[in-house]
Amino acid sequence: MFRKTISAGLLAICLAAPALQAQTAASAAAAAPAANPVDPAAVQALKDMGAHLQSLKRFRVSTELSGERVLADGQKLQHTATAEMDVQRPDRLRARMASARSQRELIFDGKTVTLYTPAQKYYSSVAFSGTLADLVEQLEERYGVELPLSDLFVWGTALAPLDKIESAMNAGQDFIGDDLCDHYAFRQGQVDWQIWITASGKPLPRKIVITNRADEARPQSVSLIDWNLKPAFGDASFRFTPPKGATQVELVPRKAK
Amino acid sequence: MKNSSRKLFMVPLAFAVLAGLTLAPLAEAAGRGGGHGGGGHAGGGGNRNVQAKHDRADSRTNNVRSTSVNNVNVNKNVNVNVDNNHGCCNNGWDNDYHPVATAAAVTATVAVTSAIVGSIVHSVPAGCVPVNYGGMIYQQCGSTWYQPQGTQYVVINPPY
Numbered sequence: 001m002f003r004k005t006i007s008a009g010l011l012a013i014c015l016a017a018p019a020l021q022a023q024t025a026a027s028a029a030a031a032a033p034a035a036n037p038v039d040p041a042a043v044q045a046l047k048d049m050g051a052h053l054q055s056l057k058r059f060r061v062s063t064e065l066s067g068e069r070v071l072a073d074g075q076k077l078q079h080t081a082t083a084e085m086d087v088q089r090p091d092r093l094r095a096r097m098a099s100a101r102s103q104r105e106l107i108f109d110g111k112t113v114t115l116y117t118p119a120q121k122y123y124s125s126v127a128f129s130g131t132l133a134d135l136v137e138q139l140e141e142r143y144g145v146e147l148p149l150s151d152l153f154v155w156g157t158a159l160a161p162l163d164k165i166e167s168a169m170n171a172g173q174d175f176i177g178d179d180l181c182d183h184y185a186f187r188q189g190q191v192d193w194q195i196w197i198t199a200s201g202k203p204l205p206r207k208i209v210i211t212n213r214a215d216e217a218r219p220q221s222v223s224l225i226d227w228n229l230k231p232a233f234g235d236a237s238f239r240f241t242p243p244k245g246a247t248q249v250e251l252v253p254r255k256a257k
Numbered sequence: 258m259k260n261s262s263r264k265l266f267m268v269p270l271a272f273a274v275l276a277g278l279t280l281a282p283l284a285e286a287a288g289r290g291g292g293h294g295g296g297g298h299a300g301g302g303g304n305r306n307v308q309a310k311h312d313r314a315d316s317r318t319n320n321v322r323s324t325s326v327n328n329v330n331v332n333k334n335v336n337v338n339v340d341n342n343h344g345c346c347n348n349g350w351d352n353d354y355h356p357v358a359t360a361a362a363v364t365a366t367v368a369v370t371s372a373i374v375g376s377i378v379h380s381v382p383a384g385c386v387p388v389n390y391g392g393m394i395y396q397q398c399g400s401t402w403y404q405p406q407g408t409q410y411v412v413i414n415p416p417y
Contacts, residue, residue: 067351070325077318081351100309101406102353104392117394120405124389140333145392146350150330160332188335191328210331215324221349223329251389255417 042168042184046195049203050156058088060231063149068219076217083148086231090131092238095148106147107240108135114240115145115251123242124251133157144254149225151208164188173199176206176224190214308407312377319375319411353393372401372412381410390416 062084068076081099086092091110097103105116108128113135116123126143128135132153139145147153154160167187174183174196181196196207208223242248328334329349372378385398395416396403403410 065329065351067329067349068325069321069352071317072320072322079351081353083350097350099351099353101311102393104353106392115389115392120387120394122387122389122394143391146330146333148329148350150350151332154332154336160336164336191331191334193331193335208331210328210334212326212328212334214326215322217325219325219328221329221351247387249387249389249394252417254391 037167037169038165039168039170042170042186043162043165045170045182045184045197045203046155046162049195049197049205050160052156052202052204053152054089054156056087056089056229058229058231060228060233061085061087061149061152062226062228063223065148065221065223067221070215070217070219074217076219085148086233086237087132088238091129091135092235093132093135093147094233094237097148106145107238108132109238109240112240113139116240121243121246122249123240123246124249125240126251133159142253143251149223152205177226179206181206310409311406311411312409316375350392374412374414376412377406378403378410378412379408 063082065081065083066078067081068078070076079099081097083095083097085096086094091108093106093108095106097105103118105114105118107114107116111127111129112125113128114123114125128138130138136147136150136153137159139147140150151160165186165188167185169185171183171185171194174181176196180199182199183194183196185192185194187193190213192211192213194207194209195205197203197205204225204227206225208225209220211218211220326334329351381396381403382398385396385403388395388397393416394405395413396405396410400415402413402415404413
């Protein structure tokens with residue numbers, strides 16, 4: 001359906017071209033970008049990155065995040081958090097999340113998901129089987145628990161459809177750390193987002209910025225991403241044994257209000 | 258005239274020097290605490306020796322409006338069925354924070370029975386039950402709910 005729309009648009013441009021040439025070349029050039037706000041090359045870059053992400057079997061990824069909260073009067077407060085994840089596809093994960101307020105871990109061994117709070121030695125376990133993409137979706141839907149960098153598990157799968165993107169453009173190149181990256185900007189619904197993908201070698205996301213247009217203060221998050229594709233962790237990383245003195249706590253399913 | 262203006266200039270300078278001297282050991286301590294994993298490394302950050310405190314934060318910082326959705330994952334927001342913000346949880350893995358924006362209204366109606374929403378205590382009463390909701394641990398103490406903030410607890414509106 002989408003394809004057809006594009007080719008029809010293309011056809012229209014081709015047909016119109018001679019007529020436009022008769023007018024001014026400048027107006028033809030100005031009209032071209034509006035014909036398709038979705039640059040297919042930018043969408044293709046997302047596809048390539050998603051395919052590469054899904055092909056990675058074992059990796060450690062870490063992120064440093066700055067997020068924003070909007071106060072009643074529109075003033076924004078920025079906060080930071082960090083996370084580190086050991087990942088082994090299809091169904092092993094350990095995430096460590098830290099902020100000024102809390103430290104938490106999420107461990108998935110393919111059969112059980114455990115949420116652990118080291119400071120108070122509280123843990124909650126629920127049975128779960130499925131891929132990491134399933135885990136991302138189900139944890140959110142059933143329990144309202146969101147994984148750090150959950151997009152990494154979803155890009156390249158059906159859970160991240162690319163045909164609803166309303167605007168996509170190449171925004172040039174930039175350095176993230178020492179890595180030269182291609183910078184893309186997208187718009188979908190109330191969300192504007194940007195991604196920086198390594199330009200040489202296999203495509204990996206190094207930075208993601210998300211802007212929420214639903215609030216006029218436009219709160220924004222910035223995630224910087226570091227990769228280790230040859231991690232040293234072993235299977236033990238994905239096992240959780242309650243430490244001495246740990247207390248099991250009920251994980252309450254999310255309530256609809 | 259010239260003299261007095263110079264004096265005015267000297268006072269803040271002296272203060273800055275003194276402040277610099279007293280701040281130095283603090284900065285050093287923070288460096289030791291945070292330097293565990295070898296600097297420059299994004300993420301992890303699990304092993305800090307120093308606790309962040311929130312007891313001096315202005316109460317206005319708790320007055321977060323409901324449209325303030327914290328977007329940290331792209332697909333959660335644009336593709337995975339986006340539910341309204343009122344139902345649940347924290348809207349982001351980083352947002353270990355429970356807004357207490359309706360503090361005034363709540364305390365006005367239930368002031369008799371409960372602790373004041375937004376107030377901070379150092380420990381919770383006996384008999385509280387820890388509950389994990391939306392990935393965050395809360396303490397439910399009858400009708401009063403607490404959220405841990407570092408080593409302290411803040412009284413919140415019930416999360417569900």
